[in-house]
Amino acid sequence: MTATATAQRAYNFSAGPAVLPVSVLEEVRDELVCLPGARSSLLEMSHRDKTFVDILHDAENSLRSLLNISDDYAVLFLQGGAALQFSMIPANLLRDSGKSAAYIQTGTWGKKAIAEAKKEGPVEVVYDASASNFNHVPGPQDYSVADDAAYLYYCNNETIQGVQFPTEPECPSGVPLVCDASSDFLYRPVDINKYGLLYACAQKNAGPAGVTVVVIRRDLIDRGSVSLPGYLNYKNHADADSEWNTPPTFAIWVLGKVAKWLQNDIGGLAAMETLNRKKASLLYDAIDQSGGYYTGHAKPECRSLMNATFTLPNDDLQSAFLAQAAERDLVNLKGHRSVGGIRASIYNAMPIEGVQSLASFMTDFASKNA
Amino acid sequence: MTATATAQRAYNFSAGPAVLPVSVLEEVRDELVCLPGARSSLLEMSHRDKTFVDILHDAENSLRSLLNISDDYAVLFLQGGAALQFSMIPANLLRDSGKSAAYIQTGTWGKKAIAEAKKEGPVEVVYDASASNFNHVPGPQDYSVADDAAYLYYCNNETIQGVQFPTEPECPSGVPLVCDASSDFLYRPVDINKYGLLYACAQKNAGPAGVTVVVIRRDLIDRGSVSLPGYLNYKNHADADSEWNTPPTFAIWVLGKVAKWLQNDIGGLAAMETLNRKKASLLYDAIDQSGGYYTGHAKPECRSLMNATFTLPNDDLQSAFLAQAAERDLVNLKGHRSVGGIRASIYNAMPIEGVQSLASFMTDFASKNA
Structure with a gap:
């Protein structure tokens, strides 16, 4: 079965959900019916079970180690994909702030994020590449961001158009830089300290669909109003170590294995x-x-x-x-x-x-x- | 490996995530590395791929067949768990409606739902069993619901306390009955036509953590304001057949297998x-x-x-x-x-x-x- 299953696989250039390491898939298969050392499948295990809590912390620590994330940042595992982050970010950081948020639009995903942000407060699109059908990203001379902006948002890699920022955009100090890294998370070392918030749904570069990683600087966690829907408030998730409600346990388990593969197999x-x-x-x-x-x-x-x-x-x-x-x-x-x-x-x-x-x-x- | 893995399993009385049929787990294991007939793992497959779209429709149709759900209802597969439904329901059906929503409180989950609903609009708790530490549910004579209530909400089975409604609560005609069926979804035949909306996170009776099924009567789908965060608007998900954004593909795949097990193995x-x-x-x-x-x-x-x-x-x-x-x-x-x-x-x-x-x-x- 193993050899056959692997032999049937093609080179899969899907944009997402996308290719995963075969060794990770084989490990998931081998551990699926009963997690070694446990008495059940991971799928059947309470998220409060110590075995799963260890898996969650392990996944977090692997990400911290790969990206050199300090304790100034929380690492959250959420549901709802990038689409929910399009709303959560302005709901926490823009709504009722009295400020305007700056957005760089370099493709389809940035455009969607802007549409959601406008529901939560004033948005200034500081650069828009749509006239050239999103075939490029701006240089620092092409846009400016107000010193009192709520944040500067951009999408590092636009999956549909295939354009990627070679380096982070410039951003006034004091303005949190917010990055949608969904389709290029973990593709290279990144200086997390440049960011206020960086997030990625897993299903392109980090795991299966169903989990979204949010790396958020701790001073930004408390900005959401208590009137927000509870799930949309970063503070709830940070205070509960991503267990405010049942997290997507399987997706987190696989993401942790991908992170370990990056450390151990790739280096x-x-x-x-x-x-x-x-x-x-x-x-x-x-x-x-x-x-x-x-x-x-x-x-x-x-x-x-x-x-x-x-x-x-x-x-x-x-x-x-x-x-x-x-x-x-x-x-x-x-x-x-x-x-x-x-x-x-x-x-x-x-x-x-x-x-x-x-x-x-x-x-x-x-x-x-x- | 197979025999050993199965032998290591104990009888697992976890409240959730919880026990799944062994035959389903074994099937998932066998198909994990490469889905038969496909060229990749299900985990690596675009949600727009016809193979996955068929899996999604298959899961929906199995639920429709098991519960005899007519086309008057949409069946949605969402993320965020019951916790997000606590907010989505009042955000769509209560906010700006000019009405009050009626809630029956028979345990911990009902209490959490009420706390979220109060953020969205007026709530009347028409029955509260907290004084007896939630050891019972009310009979029809114990509460009354206004004829113009936005909806009547209750939790059919309170997992923590172990109390369950033997039959649906009575509800004025014209008031949508809304049910949290998270911990007893699919445990018996139910007359869906009695409900305006019935939802269940999968990880107790229907699958792994990470997917929530929402069965919603079509006339209730359009009530959410366009100003809602996009993910929170039922209309977006219904219009896109649960593919408004990338759905939790693995959890839906497994849920579909559990539904088939209920049909074919259980009867x-x-x-x-x-x-x-x-x-x-x-x-x-x-x-x-x-x-x-x-x-x-x-x-x-x-x-x-x-x-x-x-x-x-x-x-x-x-x-x-x-x-x-x-x-x-x-x-x-x-x-x-x-x-x-x-x-x-x-x-x-x-x-x-x-x-x-x-x-x-x-x-x-x-x-x-x-």
Whole structure:
């Protein structure tokens, strides 16, 4: 069964939920019916059981260690995905603050976040890349943020468009920087101290769907009003160590295993970044060396290391590309309808062999169909 | 591995997350690394992938078939647990309605729901069983509900106290009946047409933590204001078939398997009820025939078929009971601190053999320690 199941797997370029390390999946499988040392499956275990509480703390500590997160920050495991964070952030940090929140809009997810924030208070969109169909991110000279802004919000990697900030945007000191890191969490070392709040739903780079990690500086935790719906108040979750209500235990368990894989099998986030740069180069080189056969969507200086987006000369060729790729075990490459073309998501867990195979197919396909 | 893992399992009386059918766990294990017919694990699959969309619809259809839910109702799969429903219900159905919502308080979960509802609008607690430490539920003569109430809310089974409504509370026609069925969802056939909204987090009777089922009559879906946080508006989820954002795919997959187990292995909810009554009788008979050695918390007429709560003559005996039970593979029997004593949760998936073993141990223990 094991060998067969693994052999049936293709290289899966899905944008999310997305590829996970095979070793993690095999461990989950082996421990599924009865957690070693416990008397039941993890799925059947009270979240108050010491075994699960240890798993939760272990996952938190692995994240703290990978990202070097100090005790100035709380690490929360929540439900509701990025979509609920779009509301929780302004509900806690903007509503009734008397301030305005600054948003940088570089793609679909930033746009959705802005729509939710406007329900909670005044929003200033300090940079909007929509006129160029979100093919770039701004430099520091392109926008300015008021010194008294409630916070500056941005999305580090726009999954649909495949644009990524090469470094954090500049932000006045005293203004909390808030980052949606959903699709590039843990892809490289990050200086958490630059952020007021950084969050990521797990299902792209860190685990299965159903859990969202929120790293929040402790001075920001208490800003939500007691009149907020209880689930939406960060303080409730922080005070209860992510057990204000039953957390998504399975997703946290798997996320902890992915974090351990990053530490032990990959060797930490610096090693992960090296590997991610190597993987992304394979694809962008195939685009750049195709003599214009493939057209990248993102401007070269802000190409995403996670999601490579590009188009072919026409729709027929795109269909042929997808069909022939699938025959080579390269699947889920179709781009999002708002950008079209091809999107290859090459998250942390995508093996370099998969990217090599895709790059080589791209070169073959272009030479045969040019 | 299989035989060993299963052999290590004990009879797990956890109140939640709680016991699941072994056959479901084994199926999840076998399909974990690569979903048969797919090219990846379910955990790695886009929620827009047809394979997952079919799984979602399948889970919905199994619930519709088990509970005979007509198309007058939507079935939603949400995140955030019962705790988020405590807020979503009044945010959608009470806020700005100009009405007052009626709540029946028969235990800890009803109390928490009331605290959240008060943030959204006027609440009338039409019955409060707290003075008797929540040991009973009211009869129809014990409370009255205004004809123009926004809704009547109650919790069908209070997990901590072990009290359960033997039938739905009476409710004026025209007032939507709203039910927290988290801890006894699917335990017997229910006439959904009596309800405006019935919801259940999965982790007690229907699956793993991380997904909450909301069955909502379609005329109630549109009541939420567009100014609500998007995730909190039922309309967004209903319009998008539970894919307004990425749903908790794994939890939905497992919940679907549990629903199929109820249909195919158990034979539907009428058969499940027969079995549940048989299991509960074993425990309550052991209490009633102990000559007062065991004292049940709930009044006999509203004893829960899901959570049997009782005390022993003193704390030392309770500790000895728990220790000796564990030696017989009967685990997680400690009661909640607010009630004390013993709580045996005997949800749908608890095999009758486990309950027989516990009942026989109770009788032995009482005779040796009386």
